[in-house]
Amino acid sequence: MLDEGLQPSAQTFGALVNAAVRVGDLSQARTWLQESRKQGVNPGVVAYTTLLKGLCEAGQIKEAQQALDDMLSSGCQPNIRTANTLLRGFRRAGEVDASLELLRRMEDEWGVPPDATSCEYAVALLCQGLRVKAARALLKRSSAKAAGAGSAEGTEGSAFVTWEGGKAAAFRNRASLWTMVAEASLLCNEPRVRARRALKRARLLRRKAAKWQKQERQTREAGPGASSAGLFAEFKERELARRAALIEDHLESHDALEAPAKHMTRLLALPQDIPDEAGAVSGQALLLELQRSFGLRGDQPTAEAKLLQRLNAIADGEGQLHLDAVFRDVLPLKVELCSGEGEWVCAQAAADAGKASWVCVENRRDRVFRTFSRALLTGVCKNLCVVAADAAVFLRMLAPGSVAYMYVNFPEPPVRRGLGDGEIEGSGAALGADAAAPHLLTAETFRSVRRVLSSDGMLLIHSDNVTYLRQLAASLDAVGGFANVSDPGPGIVRDGLRLSAAQHKHIIMHCRHCSKAPAARVGME
Structure with a gap:
């Protein structure tokens, strides 16, 4: 464009930022904003708000707040859509105090009434x-x-x-x-x-x-x-x-x-700035997260001291979570990753009372709160622990061989950044590491799952996307250590299978952990 003598406008950079955000490439979105400033173009409120939306949806709240500061320093004034984008991000991340401060700034500094x-x-x-x-x-x-x-x-x-x-x-x-x-x-x-x-x-x-x-x-x-x-x-x-x-x-x-400090023994919130390689997390850090996002207050020192004692038993300060310290009874442990608002896991915990202990993991703290509230109001908290955490970080912090069943219900396929229908990262196909936006079910995640499953543990992935399940099966095959992943069996999804609308069913992939020979089976529910 520059070579042809054309000058980019705010709309040009707005479109480029939007395209980068839509495929999850936030680094490129920031690069386009930097380029706009080099070209002497103020990208405008739409482009900045689009970047804020991408950062908030990725859970990068500190980066979003820095982007807001950059926006203000460039002379670009936020509007109501900018403020609401940040408020939505704060809600997902559990940033209660930050939301109140933002409401104040909206009216006092920006002249933007809520x-x-x-x-x-x-x-x-x-x-x-x-x-x-x-x-x-x-x-x-x-x-x-x-x-x-x-x-x-x-x-x-x-x-x-x-x-x-x-x-x-x-x-x-x-x-x-x-x-x-x-x-x-x-x-x-x-x-x-x-x-x-x-x-x-x-x-x-x-x-x-x-x-x-x-x-x-x-x-x-x-x-x-x-x-x-x-x-x-x-x-x-x-x-x-x-x-x-x-x-x-x-x-x-x-x-x-019971008082909040007592019933929060079934709610864990991992700090959101844990490095990629799981670092030390203390019971005190878990307590601070409950205070920051879920309303735990210091008005009941005796109850909070007992809660801290429990949290210290769960977090050893060396990067490992001991979930056996959460539950009184020693029962098989079942885990659901990315549990949404918790309707399914609460029903499962109720059905498994006295038979199994359940843990559900969800990164969005608004959904964690809804799940925890549902568990309390339905009385299933005795055998259910709700965890606010990035699922990949949570898996790295579990003790090896501690999980009997792992469930992932209807995972979102990764957004493609390149051309074609290449397979997901880790499956052995030609798709490069940069071709898809960050997502959960990578080869690294499967290696973490394999590590935490017991010798006869099982991973169950439910989806209605046949193509995605084939890609996941290939990734599991490449990782190894799972049985019953590719052996022919009833309901196998074969290449070229076409389902009519009347035949459409949810697809389930059963993957059993095995220390010997990996295999695969994909079945229909």
């Missing part, structure tokens, strides 16, 4: 940090502001409309926030009347959402995307109804929960 999405992220983070009074106050304050603008929760205004659009989504989002407040109120062991009041407000808002949903459905039935919008709204309502029912059931049929 919108409905800002409020959603901030309230969710405050609930995750068990700062229920602050969350309740923020919700009431935002309602008062809306009322001043002619749009209160009980009126027909649109001040709470978010990216989903429409008043139904606005009321449903508010109902979701009050449901979060009720949930956090229970976890904080507040008087139960407060949780009931929050649920009552949520029910009122859900009824308003249902009313507006009917009206909006009638007006857009003939429009494009009407079907998908309706399905999404129904999914959100069902999800919200399940959460509310879980809280209501606990209020009706269970005793009050």
